Amino acid sequence: MKKSTRILCTGTLTTAVIAALSAFAATADRGVPPATTGVRASAGTAAGAAPAGRKVMPAPLAKQASFDRFIVKYRSGAVAARSPDALLAAVNAAATRAGVAGLALQPDGSRAVLGVQHVRRLGVGADLVRLSRKLGPTEADALLAQLRADPSVEYAQPDYIKQPLDFAPNDPLYGAQWHYRDSATGIRAPAAWDVATGEGVVVAVLDTGYLDHADLDANVVPGYDFIADAAVANDGDGRDADAHDPGDWRGSSPSSFHGTHVAGTVAAVTDNALGVAGVAFNAKVQPVRVLGTGGGYTSDIADAIVWASGGSVDGVPDNATPAEVINMSLGGYGPCSSDAVTQNAIDSAVGRGTIVVVAAGNDGDDASYYSPASCRNVITVGASGVDGARSYYSNFGPYVAISAPGGNATSVSDPDDRWIWSLGNAGTQAPVASPEGDRYVGMIGTSMASPHVAGVVALMQSAAVAAGKPALTSAQVKSILRATATPWTVAPPPGQAQGPGIVDAAAAVHAATQDIPADPGSPIDNRMPQPGLAGAPGDALLFRVVVPAGKTSLNLRTYGGSGDVSLYTAFERTPTTADYDRKSAKPGNSEAVVIRAPAAGTYYLLVVGETAFADVSVLAVY
Incomplete structure (x- = not known):
């Protein structure tokens, strides 16, 4: 047409x-x-x-207006880690220093005593405590700051309420x-x-x-x-x-x-x-x-x-x-x-x-x-x-x-x-x-x-x-x-x-939120073909093979399938089409690089599509 x-x-x-x-x-x-x-x-x-x-x-997490449950983990050997009574005393002391202990004015004008209850020990070794009233963000931050200032505390945080994310x-x-x-x-x-x-x-x-x-x-x-x-x-x-x-x-x-x-x-x-x-x-x-x-x-x-x-x-x-x-x-x-x-x-x-x-x-x-x-x-x-x-x-x-x-x-x-x-x-x-x-x-x-x-x-x-x-x-x-x-x-x-x-x-x-590996090459083993390679023109597929000491030769190959690829190789670094040790760029997919007495280490292979390619295999033999 x-x-x-x-x-x-x-x-x-x-x-x-x-x-x-x-x-x-x-x-x-x-x-x-x-x-x-x-x-x-x-x-x-x-x-x-x-x-x-x-x-x-x-929002992936609901914003909480108040907190009455806190998780505290004391370091191994700390007094507060050994008994609930010592833990509650330590939390009460931190609350006092934070200015949130004692009597608190309630919305109706009454006053209530702040109490602390030990709920349970978590599987991670931390302790869950519950306060007798909810703390707003300012008070909660003040309490947590005092808890975290104690060198025997490994970490302290609210017991957040999480919501379904979907x-x-x-x-x-x-x-x-x-x-x-x-x-x-x-x-x-x-x-x-x-x-x-x-x-x-x-x-x-x-x-x-x-x-x-x-x-x-x-x-x-x-x-x-x-x-x-x-x-x-x-x-x-x-x-x-x-x-x-x-x-x-x-x-x-x-x-x-x-x-x-x-x-x-x-x-x-x-x-x-x-x-x-x-x-x-x-x-x-x-x-x-x-x-x-x-x-x-x-x-x-x-x-x-x-x-x-x-x-x-x-x-x-x-x-x-x-x-x-x-x-x-x-x-x-x-x-x-x-x-x-x-x-x-x-x-x-x-x-x-x-x-x-x-x-x-x-x-x-x-x-x-x-x-x-x-x-x-x-x-x-x-x-x-x-x-x-x-x-x-x-x-x-x-x-x-x-x-x-x-x-x-x-x-x-x-x-x-x-x-x-x-x-x-x-x-x-x-x-x-x-x-x-x-x-x-x-x-x-x-x-x-x-x-x-x-x-x-x-x-x-x-x-x-x-x-x-x-x-x-x-x-x-x-x-x-x-x-x-x-x-x-x-x-x-x-x-x-x-x-x-x-x-x-x-x-x-x-x-997309993770670090992109500096070395994304796929590993290939001796005499184990990697079949089914496919891509568009300009697509580049990276592989690596680790060659032990004492080998007399290393044969790096592509073969089979349709289209046209070229092969670029480099020792101990990632090759590009402009920076490589050796290459093979014949028409078709039958490319080969042979290295005599290869040094021990990692060899990288870059397979690049000159045209679209499909069902190509890559192989390393040493």
């Missing part, structure tokens, strides 16, 4: 989704998904019927969002929200623009309209600072309002008693309009990538809020190796520290034939269904790094479970103004899978910074997503791999 110069939206598989919007308009105000035949389209309330959206940050938003349609909640086939978002909600992160959505929507407005930062061609723009002007979506209808095909649906998955306002939840609901969405009637030009998309990541574009004011994450739920036929403009734009964005997430495409084909799915330095996302299996329409292959819920119209479960629910509009051509036009729409496609991952990346970056860690690099994010993925419920058929599984938001966010 001839490579197109216009990039078409890969978002939804079925035009019936939007065509059905009119049928839903009559029932949408009831706030429940009405029954339909065929494709489900939209549901929810008109935005004006619900409370105004508010930004909510759920955050359940009150958005009415959250119950239909299986793609967040299901522990086997969803992304496990509730557990991730206990750690991070995307605070401080901007996600640029390069798409059809956005609509005003009561369930999104509070989380939108200014974007830009990059469509220069008036016929494509459909808004009567060229490039400008208004990224609103005027509609992309064409003939009898209705408008998709695709960008609004994608943006809602990333960061719909959440816990506002309205509509749906977003993956990173305290992040900000930056709408960048690149798709209009018939799609969008590569030239516009490349400029938008540069601008969204903080680069400069002639004739366009610089971006005041550069994005940490870019989502592109779009694509076109033709490999990225023939699309240098897009690749250069992506490389520049990644060089500025922006993570680029892209949809794999909906052609049930190898993603290597599509751009930007086959570009270097991106995280390409395939789609999974409610059954935890590969969605039949999703592109696949070694370019796909990870999968996420995209919906599956062939599922045999309840039809409500087939769809990815997010934001939409009642209009079929031009949008109906908010709040009257606000709707909730079910769609399927890798366009729906990609923003799940973009939202998870926002959670990861937010969590890392909150934990005092540096922002993650694109390579680190990709590695964590793959290493923490939920395994497939149903493994993809041979030759149709879509990464190691479904993105696990909870595990990925936890990993």
Whole structure:
């Protein structure tokens, strides 16, 4: 197929989704998904019927106003550790020094004596004591300070009350969002929200623009309209600072309002008693309009990538809020190796520290034939269904790094479970103004899978910074997503791999708060092949082998599978493509480095994809 110069939206598989919007308009105000035949389209309330959206940050621990139970551990040998009476005397003495012992004025004007009771010895060797009245934060801090000042005290703390951590938003349609909640086939978002909600992160959505929507407005930062061609723009002007979506209808095909649906998955306002939840609901969405009637030009998309990541574009004011994450739920036929403009734009964005997430495409084909799915330095996302299996329409292959819920119209479960629910509009051509036009729409496609991952990346970056860690690099994010993925419920058929599984938001966010190992290389043993290596162009896999003294030779090899890899090796340090001791870079995967009389120690092997590769093995023999 001839490579197109216009990039078409890969978002939804079925035009019936939007065509059905009119049928839903009559029932949408009831706030429940009405029954339909065929494709489900939209549901929810008109935005004006619900409370105004508010930004909510759920606290992982309840803030206690008062404390009457304290845990104290005295060091071994201390007098207070040997008997309850000595313990109570020590606590009473600390309370006296803190000024909280004796008579205390009560709210009703009466006075009560402060008493101390020994409750029990804990399994960790500490003692639990209860006071006869509750102490406020100031008094509790004073008591703890006096206890901790005693050199015989190992530690002292309140006996905190902890709450269940899973955050359940009150958005009415959250119950239909299986793609967040299901522990086997969803992304496990509730557990991730206990750690991070995307605070401080901007996600640029390069798409059809956005609509005003009561369930999104509070989380939108200014974007830009990059469509220069008036016929494509459909808004009567060229490039400008208004990224609103005027509609992309064409003939009898209705408008998709695709960008609004994608943006809602990333960061719909959440816990506002309205509509749906977003993956990173305290992040900000930056709408960048690149798709209009018939799609969008590569030239516009490349400029938008540069601008969204903080680069400069002639004739366009610089971006005041550069994005940490870019989502592109779009694509076109033709490999990225023939699309240098897009690749250069992506490389520049990644060089500025922006993570680029892209949809794999909906052609049930190898993603290597599509751009930007086959570009270097991106995280390409395939789609999974409610059954935890590969969605039949999703592109696949070694370019796909990870999968996420995209919906599956062939599922045999309840039809409500087939769809990815997010934001939409009642209009079929031009949008109906908010709040009257606000709707909730079910769609399927890798366009729906990609923003799940973009939202998870926002959670990861937010969590890392909150934990005092540096922002993650694109390579680190990709590695964590793959290493923490939920395994497939149903493994993809041979030759149709879509990464190691479904993105696990909870595990990925936890990993983002940990130290990244300086030496992440996987160990390999003598004469034990490591099969099944796969990756996209530029992906690098690191291994290490420990060679004992007295060996006459060391043979490091890659072989088998498809694609083209190169092999870089170094002794006692991690090699790179610019810093190595030896390399093998022949066409194909049969690479070998032979070292005579190797010194005893650790040898590192870096396997780098020159093209996409799959089912490659690495082997060390000494």
